[in-house]
Amino acid sequence: MSIDIDPLREADGITVTDHIENTQFEVYTDRPVDPRRRPESNHYFPVDASVAVETGAIEIPRVAVVETRGGDGALLTHGDCYEMPDGIYHVGINPAPTKLYLTFESGFSVSTTDRTTRIDLDTPGTVGLGFRSLHQTPAGTITTPTDPESLMDAVSLLGSALQTTSPERSFPTLRGHPPLIEPAEEFRVPERVEPVESGVRIVVPPEYRYLYPVVSLAYYFAADVVPGDAPRIEGDGWTYPLEPGFEERTARVLRQSFHMDCLARTEGFYPVDLHERETTDLDLDWKRLYNLPLAERLGEYLEVPFEDIKPELPQWTLTTDVRPDPENVEMLPFVAGELSIVRSPETVTPVDDDGGVGVGFFGGADRSPSAATRREVPVGGVAPDGGALGDALGDAEFVRGGASAGAESMADTSAGTTRGADASAERGAVSAQTEFVRPEPVDTVEHAWVGDGVPLDANKATLDAYHRRLEAGRVEQSRISVLVVCNDEQMREEGNVADLYGLRDMVQFDIEVRHDLTRAELRETLESDVDFLHYIGHVDDRGMQCADSYLDLTDEDLEIGVSAFLLNACQSYQQGEALVHRGSRGGIVTLSDVANSPATTLGRIIARLMNSGFNLRTALHVAKRELITGHQYIVVGDGGTTICQSRSGIAPVVQLAKSDDGLYSMEIDSYPNGPYGVGTMTTPNVDTINSSYYVPSHIHMDSASKESINQFVELETLPIFLEEKLTWSDRVEL
Incomplete structure (x- = not known):
């Protein structure tokens, strides 16, 4: 059984754990209940698990649409506030972390607050609750x-x-x-x-x-x-x-x-x-x-x-x-x-070292060490619009791309810290075995690449990672484990991202921060059962830098237990690719040297987005909107990987701009996410919106009041671009 249903210990109701999708949520009742199994066939739609409880009310901790059908399955009504007379009903509540269906015989009323949806029965009695995992597996x-x-x-x-x-x-x-x-x-x-x-x-x-x-x-x-x-x-x-x-x-x-x-x-x-x-x-x-x-x-x-x-x-x-x-x-x-x-491109454009005219920091197989460590052009390379990334970072940042041990190195100053190790002047910008390719631009939000080569600005998708999406089996615990590893004293500031994980109601996180791991400790960590690894430190041709040595994942015989990761270090692509080949589903890696300050900012953005339930590809897409240096990062493996489910299921991104009349224009981009794929229906909880939309969607309102926006953004932690600057719904001040 992939779904467990147990009584709550500290409240009246039940807790529902979907071990396949790694989701957990609570359903509240108006009295203590003892759930007992009942036939799944009692529900109009198919379910994986079904129980019956004696109660007079059902409440879930999210704003949802309640869909009511009669005993014959005919749709009668739907919404978030209405009443129904006595009768036999099949009721669906959406969104929820699993498909959630109720069946009972009684009149009832539906009501919502800014955080809950409640169904009150006119006559308390037996309520059947059915749950269906949103997980999908092939037939063969x-x-x-x-x-x-x-x-x-x-x-x-x-x-x-x-x-x-x-x-x-x-x-x-x-x-x-x-x-x-x-x-x-x-x-x-x-x-x-x-x-x-x-x-x-x-x-x-x-x-x-x-x-x-x-x-x-x-x-x-x-x-x-x-x-x-x-x-x-x-x-x-x-x-x-x-x-x-x-x-x-x-x-x-x-x-x-x-x-x-x-x-x-x-x-x-x-x-x-x-x-x-x-x-x-x-x-x-x-x-x-x-x-x-x-x-x-x-x-x-x-x-x-x-x-x-x-x-x-x-x-x-x-x-x-x-x-x-x-x-x-x-x-x-x-x-x-x-x-x-x-x-299906028959030919592909290779990315060669062109002296900084075209790509800059993306080196080729014949790149010389001196060019990698002391070049005069900005190490940030060229931005998508043709401007140098270094221009956007400022002079103090763009010299951070080289980290040699020579006198010209700025690695010993806070302004010049890079995410590459400073011990090897011989290393080039990339491994000699790495071939970068430049796919043709796309009109879509996200871009994946299947084939040889490392794609610039696209998800390097791999078969083993996609198979692991299907192999996700029963987990021993319902809590989500996040491990933050910081292996460099100068980067301790990013280690504070631990505070950004676990900022969720109804989602339980185990968060651990570890510093200065030895080679043996890092090896043990990578083999442990961790949902998300946020690594902060140095990477070079010798591997991931540890307190006593280096751990090269491309040479080590490891069985990786980490499900997803962010390797926020210089040129971490090959180490991340090795993680995927050895057991991870996917992660975010870098293709070049990355300066410490923007890397810290990006790490904090990714932490909040993953905590909010975004998948890897969409999280990086949002980060790139805020940071031009985000184009130094790509996703490797399964870009659809999440570590938890967003409160609304989908991945919403809000953009706000203030008008002269004191009102705001508000845009909501809703992206498919996890089981809430393309075609999912969504209804924003904004008082001026009376229609539903299908995902992906772009929702635009010209005159939204401060009150309606505040009410909407309080429903879950959302990324918000306020006047084109990224902030968060729990921090926004209108």
Whole structure:
């Protein structure tokens, strides 16, 4: 059983622990309860665990929407404040760390405060509570030869994970994880992987560069992928060409069809007031579209010119570059499951040492030590807008990139501290085995890279990390462990980040700070069961600096127990990559020397974001908005890794600007996060917002009062850009 349900010790109610997702939350009652198991089939929607309690009220410590269905499952109403007469009801409460359903026979009322949602029964009695983990696992593994035509048969089965072909599959909980793909000499399909007959066909030439970009479409449309000359999508009686501009048109189809499904699904089980439905100016019969078979509905979607809906489309979250090589086939189910836009670049631009004209701090294999330690150009390199990073840091900062032991070194001054060790004048800027590549820019919020090379400004995604996402099993404790290791006296200021972890209601953290670990102690630490490691110190070619020596993770035979990490040290990429290969899910690392002051600031930002439930990729995205030096960092491994769940499930980022009339313009960017993936529905708790939005979303209000903003930001700890400067909801002063 992945979910444990136990009575609370210090209050009336129960505590619910999902051991797969590592989440825990409390449900309160108006009297002491003794939960007893009951059949999961008593609930309208499927659940993993079910109990019954005797109570007159149910309360959860978060603001939520309560959805009420009758005994037959028909949706009656939803909201956060209403009353219902006597009857038999199935009630859903969302968001919650697991899917949460109630069933009872009584009239009731729903009420909310600024922090809680409460259901009061007119007649106390038996209430059934059902819980379903948001964790998703594949039904099995398809084995296949890796030639393109054989692989097409495997990709055609990705859509077998869909739990429906209706527009409701735009909800992440109704898509399911695609089956895995594994190279083999023979094509074999597990019994549990059954094809879905959607009537959609995707025709592409039998080449990796054409096959890889359509994997998300094949999954979402449950489409058959077949070989042909002209790339196109076909249904009964219609054809949609995918050229010219194959990859761009493929991305457009994904965005357009998904958007229109989110609009059409309001005609089904969830008839909510969806903002995007109101603002998308299309004269379509959505009810008729909702009831059409998938292929016929898709054909009508694609008759709508993309330019007609483009203004209403949110910025898509993720683009993944998958190099067109057979060794990357195992990554395809994971990429498709994230509904990523996929590109398959045949060529890639290498990053060479160009004397600071182009990249600056990113060195190549032939970079000389003197250039690494005493160059006159800013070690911060060149910013994305073409300006030098050193210009943004100031002269006292940009000389920190070299840390040689010579007289020219500034490592012995507080102004010149770097995160690289100062003992080796021979080391270059990067290892000779490291090849940096520069992927083409993306229009999405996040960017991942699958293939050889270390990508600038993109998540280096790896197969072993994605497999560990699926292998997350039962944990022995529900508390979240954070270990802060500071191995340098001059960097003790960043060690105070321990104060930023654990600033959460209803989430239990074990936080430990350790200083000056020896080689043996650091080795033991890395092998221990830690949810997040925040390392502060020095890294160079010899490994991670310890009090007595160095620990090189690329040479050591370690079984890593650390789940996620931030290695806030110079050139920590290779050590971080080794952590992932040896057991971690993912982490944030550096590609260059990093100056101490901005590194400290970035470390504190990442600490707060991870504490708030953000995943690694989104956390780094937010940090880059605040610090230009954030472009010296990338994510390695599974960029979707979190250490806890955000209070609202998704990852919201707020931007505020004061108007002349004393009011504020407020923008909320909501990013998918963990189980709350693309298509999740969200309703901001702001008194002027009456509609729901689908995630990812950009919500804009021109005239928000100080009172309504304060009420909203008090609900959870949020990053807020106030007049373009990053602050936090528990510190903001309007």
